[in-house]
């Protein structure tokens with residue numbers, strides 16, 4: 001089932017030079033794709049190619065200059081009021097920097113309860129319990145529910161962001177570089193968490209990342225962007241093993257690898 | 271951008287209209303009959319009826335309301351025949367008390383309120399921001415604690431207490447200042463300045479305390495930002511680091527608050543003007559409320575609303591200049 | 602190889618409510634001219650604090666012990682006025698968090714120019730030319746126009762490249778790069794690594810490169826320092842660390858690297874270091 005359909009999404013930015021000269025810049029150029037229920041679509045590509053802008057448009061945090069957005073069979077391009085509220089309950093975003101998207105002056109419990117209040121999900125008395133349950137689901141110790149974000153490490157803070165996204169039982173979670181700032185081991189934990197949650201609850205991800213090894217671990221399908229356009233989109237295996245586009249091939253070739261000779265020697269020793 | 275400004279201006283008109291309507295309804299339903307008030311003690315029912323007729327109080331609500339609005343934009347006539355008085359636009363009617371044109375009263379008193387507001391604003395900006403800045407830089411020192419303690423205390427002193435205390439000390443005891451007089455700047459600059467000094471100080475004290483605390487908090491927050499570390503890593507002089515990188519982000523939100531505070535003050539400083547006997551819009555408001563002088567109350571309410579709404583618009587427009595992030599960048 | 606930077610027995614201490622905490626404990630390493638030293642280690646192991654200590658930019662309250670010598674002169678204990686002349690000119694740093702490290706109120710051009718002019722002087726116009734060239738070097742499209750953009754008009758990776766351009770503008774003798782490519786795709790990352798290598802060749806810059814991407818470290822570093830919980834776990838040549846790691850922790854780190862040949866169907870891998878409930882040191 002198609003959950004989200006983006007049709008020719010376009011975003012143009014206008015900027016003014018020092019002399020007031022108007023310059024237009026097309027950051028996203030007629031991008032079309034679909035996300036199926038329960039699937040992970042990874043978006044990779046060149047820095048500045050419009051990945052975050054696309055993410056912001058499909059999360060309706062920014063209006064597209066042109067194009068349409070359909071969610072669950074409903075045109076939400078210009079959704080307002082109740083329709084927009086419904087959309088927001090179904091689509092959540094996790095950003096790169098966990099700390100700047102969490103209010104430093106609120107406890108984790110309060111952060112996790114806020115979306116429950118907005119969406120009127122859990123009854124008043126059980127919200128606290130619900131927040132603790134969420135913490136458990138993402139592998140945080142529920143006893144720490146009264147701590148502030150600064151008292152957690154980067155990886156833990158990112159889990160709080162994920163827990164908040166999950167609080168409203170969304171159908172789609174958009175992760176914009178959600179694991180980029182984490183170190184390898186924490187990254188692995190968070191990815192495993194995302195995969196487990198998908199298995200349990202069956203929702204979809206749009207997963208933006210530039211670490212192709214990470215993408216390979218989580219994506220069912222991959223879209224490759226360059227200069228505002230999707231240059232290639234297809235099943236992960238196909239894109240990685242048999243890339244069609246020139247840019248995709250350059251990208252795959254540029255992945256740094258540890259000297260295989262060193263690797264071999266280490267493996268032999270252990 | 272032009273479209274945005276036009277949209278906002280339309281909003282301003284709508285809000286002012288609603289304020290008009292609301293105030294009018296309030297008077298129409300709540301107040302004691304002005305005709306009775308004007309008539310005074312020796313009064314006959316016929317006389318009251320006559321007054322009501324001249325003032326148009328016998329007419330239905332909407333007729334009165336649009337008569338008032340019409341007066342503002344086109345001017346209006348009062349009475350008939352030989353008693354006919356034409357009041358040119360913008361007409362706010364005549365005071366029940368003095369029969370003076372309300373518009374003339376406003377024009378006469380607005381400069382006084384503006385002088386009070388501008389002088390006080392200069393004073394509180396200089397003192398408040400300087401104190402806050404110093405406190406932020408010397409966070410945790412005795413200076414910081416003393417200044418912030420004073421600021422906390424200062425902002426809780428009621429203006430009339432401060433005004434009376436100041437008058438008692440400076441005028442009565444030490445006799446360094448004369449009692450405030452209504453003197454034009456061109457007549458005697460020195461007396462003019464001496465007369466306004468106390469109102470300025472009184473009005474500025476509360477704001478200066480508030481702004482000192484705001485400035486301190488904002489500067490401390492800004493100093494903790496990552497971009498301040500970047501600035502230091504460049505080897506810039508501490509003065510440049512502070513002036514360029516810390517002050518602008520820290521003071522921009524204060525500029526917007528200032529716009530609103532200042533606009534509100536232009537609508538008259540009720541207590542301060544009354545205590546010092548300054549004939550400004552604030553005193554006019556106080557007098558008219560005491561005497562239930564409806565046209566004047568309408569005028570001061572509208573004037574205050576006008577300044578607040580326009581001030582708000584100006585603040586928003588200026589803010590898009592001050593903070594590049596809110597500049598409109600979509601076609 | 603003559604050493605450019607020598608760090609000896611560096612300890613960084615923070616006062617906390619529960620008494621002083623050493624976030625860096627007895628770390629020693631050296632960086633030669635035109636050499637690259639990599640620092641790796643788990644999150645919170647003190648990599649950033651070590652680099653901030655070198656720059657003299659530790660947060661208020663932190664104290665340092667040990668010795669940090671740049672070109673033979675001791676940096677610890679020197680007045681800020683003297684360090685200021687070195688910062689940006691002799692040593693500069695690319696900060697870990699590119700999103701918040703640029704001032705949102707000024708164009709990136711101005712933020713680069715002011716650094717250049719603080720050390721090299723000259724007119725604004727000349728500095729602007731330098732800024733435009735620097736932005737071009739890090740692969741930003743249309744640098745003549747982008748120089749007048751504000752930070753929020755750039756993508757995450759572009760902001761990171763602005764930070765890199767800024768750090769390089771005075772061609773410092775020592776460059777500390779704290780996770781400088783976290784927001785970059787691999788092609789741009791490769792371009793940046795080439796740029797850094799070129800700079801090393803031309804002006805003999807010594808580079809301290811902090812990253813959690815061990816593959817990057819293996820391709821550019823000659824020596825590697827492995828840190829954990831503020832301590833130095835292992836320090837040696839890259840070949841030694843990658844081919845014959847001495848320490849259990851280093852081996853675990855090397856095992857946990859995700860590989861491009863892993864896919865969705867494979868079990869997640871690597872032994873996880875530290876559990877989610879590990880106490881955070883405060």
Ligand SMILES: Nc1ncnc2c1ncn2[C@@H]1O[C@H](COP(=O)(O)OP(=O)(O)OP(=O)(O)O)[C@@H](O)[C@H]1O
Nearest residue numbers: 013027047048049050051052053754755756757758
């Ligand atoms: N507010 C804005 N004004 C002008 N240009 C903008 C604005 N926001 C983004 N852009 C431009 O749009 C392009 C795409 O930006 P976007 O953030 O979508 O890139 P991205 O693919 O997420 O890149 P990265 O991987 O570096 O995060 C960039 O060239 C950027 O400079």
Ligand SMILES: Nc1ncnc2c1ncn2[C@@H]1O[C@H](COP(=O)(O)OP(=O)(O)OP(=O)(O)O)[C@@H](O)[C@H]1O
Nearest residue numbers: 615624643644645646647648649650651660882883
């Ligand atoms: N102001 C502070 N007071 C007390 N402890 C602090 C303070 N700032 C940082 N720390 C602690 O210092 C330790 C080292 O932090 P540092 O930023 O150097 O880690 P890192 O190795 O750079 O990690 P990452 O890979 O996540 O960037 C952390 O455990 C952190 O909690």
Ligand SMILES: [Mg+2]
Nearest residue numbers: 051052756757
């Ligand atoms: Mg992005």
Ligand SMILES: [Mg+2]
Nearest residue numbers: 648649697779
């Ligand atoms: Mg760090």
